[in-house]
């Protein structure tokens with residue numbers, strides 16, 4: 536982000552100014568090759584060092600155990616909606632739990648907003664036997680919309696805590712609706728927990744050992760668009776007998792990606808390089824614990840302003856209000872356009888809510904400085920005083 540603007544966009548979004556400056560500085564001469572990172576072979580020694588270092592740094596930052604692999608893939612998080620299902624249906628450890636020819640293998644989805652819903656729809660589209668454990672938009676407890684997480688008494692897993700499902704899937708932070716889990720849902724130890732962390736990865740410590748798969752599109756907290764970060768427990772990579780599962784495209788096969796160190800085909804070299812720079816920056820900031828600390832300060836500023844306002848209303852209450860994407864509705868919706876125009880004129884950019892829900896959305900990703908939140912809160916306060924008196 537340039538020093539003169541404040542980027543509140545939901546994604547692709549803000550990158551640390553120092554990371555952009557470093558990338559600019561290195562742009563014409565990557566690792567003393569005399570070539571740009573855009574021009575260097577993915578099979579070259581300098582790029583090999585870059586991807587390995589990025590992987591090692593990501594592993595250290597998230598304390599990813601040794602029995603997990605890290606993959607840098609393409610196709611965005613959306614491609615993982617399909618890849619997760621294909622790969623887990625092919626996984627030997629899962630196939631062993633379900634006798635061949637038995638009834639379709641259920642997969643359990645916890646639906647808290649647009650992205651988990653889309654993931655469930657994609658799995659169903661491919662032929663999965665999808666069980667919706669809950670859809671928050673169908674629960675009275677969440678006002679029949681995506682404003683929180685229904686009480687556990689309403690959840691309907693396949694078997695106790697998902698025991699009879701191949702896997703249980705959820706999205707840790709719903710970028711459009713601004714609903715974030717404040718805990719990792721407990722599931723039966725026999726099932727596999729899968730999580731989309733696209734919009735809050737590396738914003739707080741996470742116990743990776745609770746998951747079979749974690750993935751994230753990079754373009755919010757980790758780097759530019761074009762690379763998707765996947766963490767998978769190694770035992771899930773081994774395939775069952777091919778006669779027992781539907782073949783699927785090689786580009787979606789985690790086993791192939793892992794066996795080739797994410798270099799089965801040409802990877803998004805620039806995006807991986809940029810992620811590496813962001814990982815260095817996060818390390819300098821005190822790691823993901825440091826990011827969580829900074830996030831707390833940013834949220835406290837904004838949430839305090841929201842709590843005392845008569846104009847700005849966040850439909851998502853604590854504890855599920857996202858720390859990354861705060862959705863705000865104006866009690867006088869006719870003021871929305873004026874608000875956004877005024878913000879834009881002052882350099883506060885990309886505040887418009889997602890096209891499907893409208894309103895305002897304030898994204899507070901890792902790289903957004905506290906100063907930007909201060910500037911926004913000052914503007915919100917002045918705007919309210921001016922229009923509500």
Ligand code: PLP
Pocket residue numbers: 546610611612613614650706708709710711731732733734752
């Ligand atoms: N999951 C979440 C939580 C997202 O926020 C997004 C995009 O914003 C996606 C998935 C889809 O990501 P992509 O655009 O990389 O396919």
